[in-house]
Amino acid sequence: xxxREHTDQPPELPATSWAVLGILSFGTELSGYDVKxxxxxxxxxFYWAPSQSQIYTELRRLEQLGMAxxxxxxxxxxxxxxxxxxxxxxxxxxxxxxxxxxxxxxVLKHSQILRLWAAHNGDLDRLRESLAAYRDEALRTAEESGxxxxxxRREEDWRFSGVALEWAERxxxxxxxxxxxxxxxxxxMR
Amino acid sequence: xxxREHTDQPPELPATSWAVLGILSFGTELSGYDVKxxxxxxxxxFYWAPSQSQIYTELRRLEQLGMAxxxxxxxxxxxxxxxxxxxxxxxxxxxxxxxxxxxxxxVLKHSQILRLWAAHNGDLDRLRESLAAYRDEALRTAEESGxxxxxxRREEDWRFSGVALEWAERxxxxxxxxxxxxxxxxxxMR
Numbered sequence: 001x002x003x004r005e006h007t008d009q010p011p012e013l014p015a016t017s018w019a020v021l022g023i024l025s026f027g028t029e030l031s032g033y034d035v036k037x038x039x040x041x042x043x044x045x046f047y048w049a050p051s052q053s054q055i056y057t058e059l060r061r062l063e064q065l066g067m068a069x070x071x072x073x074x075x076x077x078x079x080x081x082x083x084x085x086x087x088x089x090x091x092x093x094x095x096x097x098x099x100x101x102x103x104x105x106x107v108l109k110h111s112q113i114l115r116l117w118a119a120h121n122g123d124l125d126r127l128r129e130s131l132a133a134y135r136d137e138a139l140r141t142a143e144e145s146g147x148x149x150x151x152x153r154r155e156e157d158w159r160f161s162g163v164a165l166e167w168a169e170r171x172x173x174x175x176x177x178x179x180x181x182x183x184x185x186x187x188x189m190r
Numbered sequence: 191x192x193x194r195e196h197t198d199q200p201p202e203l204p205a206t207s208w209a210v211l212g213i214l215s216f217g218t219e220l221s222g223y224d225v226k227x228x229x230x231x232x233x234x235x236f237y238w239a240p241s242q243s244q245i246y247t248e249l250r251r252l253e254q255l256g257m258a259x260x261x262x263x264x265x266x267x268x269x270x271x272x273x274x275x276x277x278x279x280x281x282x283x284x285x286x287x288x289x290x291x292x293x294x295x296x297v298l299k300h301s302q303i304l305r306l307w308a309a310h311n312g313d314l315d316r317l318r319e320s321l322a323a324y325r326d327e328a329l330r331t332a333e334e335s336g337x338x339x340x341x342x343r344r345e346e347d348w349r350f351s352g353v354a355l356e357w358a359e360r361x362x363x364x365x366x367x368x369x370x371x372x373x374x375x376x377x378x379m380r
Contacts, residue, residue: 106300114212126289
């Protein structure tokens with residue numbers, strides 16, 4: 001720990017830790033529950049939809065590393081919650097990660113296209129139905145991302161988060177359009 | 191095992207097992223090395239770029255389940271290789287998977303957009319460079335997928351594989367166009 005503070009290398013952490021530290025880097029003190037809400041309204045659209053327990057694991061890890069700090073807040077007489085904030089070390093590490101650690105490869109595991117690729121094994125009409133349902137879901141996701149992007153534009157600190165959500169809206173609209181193309185492309189095939 | 195053959199439920203296997211069985215379902219007897227080539231030229235563009243050792247793990251699993259069968263072929267006096275083929279049980283399972291098992295959610299872990307989302311922590315010029323490099327890579331990937339799609343169109347059995355690769359070509363072209371939009375969108379921001 002004490003060595004860490006004096007090196008110029010950011011610690012080696014999974015990208016999911018950086019994602020949770022990234023949420024704290026917006027500067028608000030947050031409970032594990034709050035972090036999950038933030039993740040569901042931003043990260044989930046382009047990177048990761050963490051479970052509540054994954055978030056607590058990451059928060060504990062960040063606290064052990066001195067990158068986050070927590071305190072217990074008494075909300076009512078019989079109720080309390082633990083709030084997490086980023087430390088100076090956390091900020092410095094976040095900056096090093098942004099500027100010095102190359103982004104890992106983009107991961108795409110497109111189960112719908114996997115099904116298409118293996119479509120000589122099964123019923124093509126069933127595949128078409130599955131694709132149409134996926135297209136509708138992509139359009140809904142596009143709308144949601146767009147709505148969250150509007151929300152993010154309200155705060156100067158969230159400006160890049162807002163652009164990421166605008167990107168997501170485009171991504172899911174393009175995704176839906178590509179599925180429309182695909183359904184058309186499959187016409188007459190068997 | 192013997193029970194399995196008489197049930198109507200496909201066995202519960204990770205999607206990566208189905209992907210490898212899917213390669214065998216094209217009907218050619220293949221070595222582990224061949225399977226890797228097939229994966230690199232199709233699956234890798236939309237689902238999974240498996241390592242050689244992951245492929246051997248999956249082939250052994252499929253053989254244990256009776257869904258694949260292997261034999262050793264003596265290629266030269268001092269050289270042999272193990273060839274894998276799909277069994278009737280494998281074909282039936284593949285068909286059940288195609289028709290009865292719902293596709294799992296599409297996974298996108300977009301490390302470039304994660305960096306954008308957290309861009310208030312770092313140097314924006316560095317992010318722009320990283321995005322431009324990723325855009326160029328996406329264009330190269332689009333070209334590769336397009337070339338493999340042309341190859342796949344040569345065989346009637348590969349027709350859906352070919353369409354999947356056409357989809358991948360579009361995906362990576364759209365991806366590059368969205369990054370161009372993003373670089374433009376970031377102009378003047380800091």
